[in-house]
Amino acid sequence: MRRGRFSLDDLPAWCVLNDVTFVNVKVANINGRGYGLIADKDLTNEDENVDLPALLTVPKDLVLSAEGVEEYAKENKDFRLLLDIAGHKSTRGDILLFLMVQLVLSSPDYNGSLGPSTPWTQYFSLLPSRVPTPTMWNEPELSQLKGTSLESAVSAKLTVLTKEFDDLRAKAADLPYWNELLSIDESITIQDWILLDALYRSRSLGLPKSGESMVPCLDLVNHSSQATAYFDENSTGDVALHLRKGCAVSYDEEITIDYGKDKSPAEMLFSYGFIDSDSTSRSLVLPLEPLEDDPLAAAKLHAFGISPKLELVEDEDGIPHSSAPFVYLMCLNEEDGLQFRVLQETDGSRHLRMFWQDVDVTHVPNTVKDLIHDHELYQVFELRVITVILNIIQQQLQELSDSQHNTEAPESVRQEIWQAVSHLKSLETSILEKSLRVLDEQRAQLLEHATVVEYLKAMESDQNDMVAEAANEEEDFS
Structure with a gap:
């Protein structure tokens, strides 16, 4: 659907x-950097005893939050119908429905009767028609993510967005106006x-x-890890x-806020379309899959309850630490x-329960490491865990290495995206x-631990016995 027009000159x-x-x-x-906020005069806030006036103040009724969406639904019966049939799942989902209505109301193609416009109807047209987040990249640009932690994350996000839109179309089929826009004319697309x-x-x-919200004008303020401003609610x-x-801040200098100093480079690129140099x-997150030959794989995933992941985080000294609770279960x-x-309940319902050493641990699947800490084979379990994580890291490094064969951006890839992905690959490789x-050092130390040495010797002895037994059986058969 065509976008409305609302220029920066119209904003005052x-x-x-x-x-x-x-x-x-x-x-x-x-x-x-697109639109941003700059100082109209030299600004300073060095006196601890003086409270300066706010640089920007946005009234509560303009804040697009869960409460704001609900207030709009009270005023617009058409939106109420849409919200009741397709919303109420999350704040994000409800806000997206609100924004979709503003997209329609502000479009020059709009000729219906969706109820009253709001201040957001005009403001929406000021927002960009393209955002540099990976979900809006073209296929050649997306292919540059191969080997990075974002490769699977962006693919999964696009799958979710497609499913959301398909569900929206199906649910809106009973609302004639929205059915026409979404399914018949396809004026609103994926x-x-x-x-x-x-x-x-x-x-x-x-x-x-107010929680997660969109705030007009404040959303024009750009990010810096050395932010000069902050926001709050009065x-x-x-x-x-x-x-x-x-x-x-000097005259004409940009005012900035911090979008999240703890966000990883991949998170920044995923959500905002850039990496703060x-x-x-320094961290990255990789999805985990159960071991292919594990007969308990499906049960473990069910018991764990959430999508398993491996997180690698560098501390202030640049030393990486790994966190992967599901690997212990693996x-x-x-x-x-x-x-x-x-187990079957008295009402006939059946539930899968997880037990460790005959103790029901169904409700604490994230604490398997703590549960096994006092086990006599704890070091053996740790060796298994480290070996699995090492294999995942080695595979990821190989994929990253294989993906870095171009030294220049292909013609179909925008230069700024090429640079951002190259930066991400460099950081994640490090x-x-x-x-x-x-982890190699930790593995070497574990291999020298007495418990591990004894366990491996016993395993080797058992294996030799099995080979000998098999050989004897062959001789007897002959």
Whole structure:
């Protein structure tokens, strides 16, 4: 659906009409960063005893939160019908439905009667029609993610978005106007839904009181790990932007906020479409799959309850640490004392229960490491875990290495995306290589542990006995 037009020149009048106030700052087009907020004069906040006025104040009724969506539904019966039939699953989902309505209301193609417009109807047209998040990249650009932690994450996200849109179309089939837009004329497409999701992810903020929200004008403020401003909610629910204590910003210099200093490079690229080169956060997350030959794989996944993952995080000293609770479950079997039983309740319902050493541990699947800590074979279990993680890291490193055969961006790949992905690959390669070295050392130490040595000798002896027994059986048969 075609987008409406609302230029930066129209924003001051919109702000006056909707009680949005700027103090000594203004919105401007920042070279290479889109819209942003700059100082209209030299600003300083170095006096601890002086409270400066907020740089930006946005009234509560403009904040697009769960509460804001519900308020709009009270005013617009058509939106209420859509929300009741396709919403109420998550704040994100409800906000996306609201944004979809604004997309329609603000479009020059709109000629229906979807109820009253809102301040967001105009403001929506100021938002970009393309967002540099990976879900909006073309196929050649997406292929550049091969070998990175984002490869599977973006693929999974696109699958989810497609399913969401298909579900929306199916549920809206009973609403004539929306059925026409979504299914008959296809005026709203999956690409529109992907855009709405990208707008939400790249512009939503976690507010202290309202939770995940979109805030007009505040969402124009760009990120910096050396942020000069911060936002909060005041006693009346208005959202305000303040200059940080001890900060000074010169005239025409950009005002910035921190989108999340602990976000990994992959998270930043996934949600915002860029990587902060000044950030010191170094981590990555990889999805985990059960061992292919594990007969208990399905039961373990069911008991674990959430999508298993491996997280590698560097501390302040650059030393990587791994976290993968599911791997401990992967590395245990029935011979060790892990069991699954289906129990039937008095009402006839059946439930899968997980037991360790005959103790029901169904409700604590994330604490398997703690459960096995006092077991006599704990070091053996740790060796299994480290070996599995090492194999995953080695495979990921190989995929990264195989994907880095081009030294220049292909013609169909935008230069800024090529640079961002190259940066991501460099960072993730470093984390993986460091983790490999640390885990190799831990594995070597475990192989020298008395418990492990004794266990491996016993395993070797049992294997030799089995070979000898098999040979004797062959001789007897002959």
